[in-house]
Amino acid sequence: MSRQTYEFTSESVSEGHPDKVSDRISDEIVDLYFRESIKDGMSPWDIRVAAETLTTTNKVVIAGETRGSDKITKDMIIELAREAIKDIGYEQEGFHWKHADIDVLLHAQSVDIAQGVDQGNGLHKEEGAGDQGIMFGYASSDVPDFLMPAPVHYSHRILERLAKARKHEGVSVLGPDAKSQVTVRYHNGRPVEATAIVLSTQHLDPNMDSKDVADLVKPYIHEVMPKGWITEKTIWHINPTGKFVIGGPDGDAGLTGRKIIVDTYGGMAPHGGGAFSGKDPTKVDRSAAYATRYLAKNLVAAGVAPWVEIQVSYAIGVATPTSIYVNVDDNNPIKGGQIEAVIRKVMDLTPRGIRNHLDLNKPIYAPSAAYGHFGRHPGPNGEFSWEKVDLVDEIKAALK
Structure with a gap:
């Protein structure tokens, strides 16, 4: 940024956002291939995974290309996906870790791509990049301990704190799906205050309204934001549409790789x-x-x-x-x-x-x-x- 005084906004989404459910399943597959293929004696340099996941109402579709141990089965991948969904916290009628239908459509990596990546093959003998x-x-x-831009850093921390409260501190009325947004004012090139905070979080009690949710979540937000950044002038929008009961892949389809700016x-x-x-x-x-x-x-x-x-x-x-x-x-x-x-x-x-x-x-x-x-x-x-x-x-x- 060349300007010294300005406002900048970034957003984050929770682990239960449908796109993030898809990202989690895809990354669990990468880990599975490394874990099981290395255990089976395969060189980690030879493992290949490009896994894409679609999530929607009680449906998960996994597609892509892999190279790894023959001992990795579709049943293993299905079980892994269920465990990821369970860990995130989905036990809802429209998306449930136990009942979702899961299709696995993974197949072998293209030999045309492999020849360019594998060391000693293709036109160049060194291991090449997997794509242009x-x-x-x-x-x-901005944030000395993390060396990250302040708006996205605190957007993440808000949702992490709410997930901890939901999963480990008994705040079970909150659902897994949430989005946050923080606007930070910079003065002389340094972040000095939050001028706006936006949060939309799924809640499992249909009788709750936006004020109820705001009263519940604001203390956690105050906890993670720097002292003095939230002022009487800070604009709040908590669940600004009203109710947010239907969430996750039941409310909106998710795809791997759709949150690259959040990432x-x-x-x-x-x-x-x-x-x-x-x-x-x-x-x-x-x-x-x-x-x-x-x-x-x-x-x-x-x-x-x-x-x-x-x-x-x-x-x-x-x-x-x-x-x-x-x-x-x-x-x-x-x-x-x-x-x-x-x-x-x-x-x-x-x-x-x-x-x-x-x-x-x-x-x-x-x-x-x-x-x-x-x-x-x-x-x-x-x-x-x-x-x-x-x-x-x-x-x-x-x-x-």
Whole structure:
């Protein structure tokens, strides 16, 4: 952003939003293929998954392409989908983990695609990108502990807090489906207050009205927002249509990959267009977006700039990126061209290099399906490895 004083809005959706139910099932399939294929003796470098999920009233359709252990069956995938739906919390007449009809239409990966990705095959002998495309990474100092834009960060945190209350603190009147939206005012380039907060959340008691829901959820929202950001001038819209009883895939069909702005930076940075969920890390839509976030976050953590935006591009079957571009504020003392040179020194951005550096060949993807792929804490089993800030010293050394 070049302006110093402005308002900016981002949204999030809960794990029970129909598109996020689809994302969760697709990512559970990626994890299943890594977990079971590695257990069966297959090299994790050879596993391939591109799983798409459609959810609607008591119906789930899973389609796509895979390569993995022959021991993975349709029944295993159906059971996995049911467990994901159960964990999210759907036991409703129109969408129930036990009763939903689930179709599995996965088939083998195209050999024409495989030859370009597999190392030693195709026109280029290195492992190539799984598709052409452009990917963006971004980080900012808005939220110091997470280095994320404030509007999308707090939109996520509101819905995470409500999910915790619903699933673990006995607030069972709330349903799984919800959307949030936070408008943040920036002054002198820094976020200072929330000028508007919008929340639509499913409720299972049909007698509740918008005021009842607002009285229930506002304390949780106050809990997660920074002190002083909510003022008497903050505009609230809680369930502005009135009732929200019918929700989830029964109220609106869901598809994998329809919430790409929610998954990334809430519109504060560009998006290349490719979705993440359901894809193994040979798909640079996912892995290169993770790599550019990782680099941007480390650059901001190293004090290179208060915000950094990175673009990379790839050609299918070709390992080396076709371009690397860095954008920082025009007044930043360290320019984009200098940072591009540093990036080339500190990380191998070939698909194999990314998978190796971030240790992506493992079942770590289901936790990323809701509440953003970025601005998360690295997990004990390698989840969110792209959120580590372990390149800071190397970046500082490269800039000397």
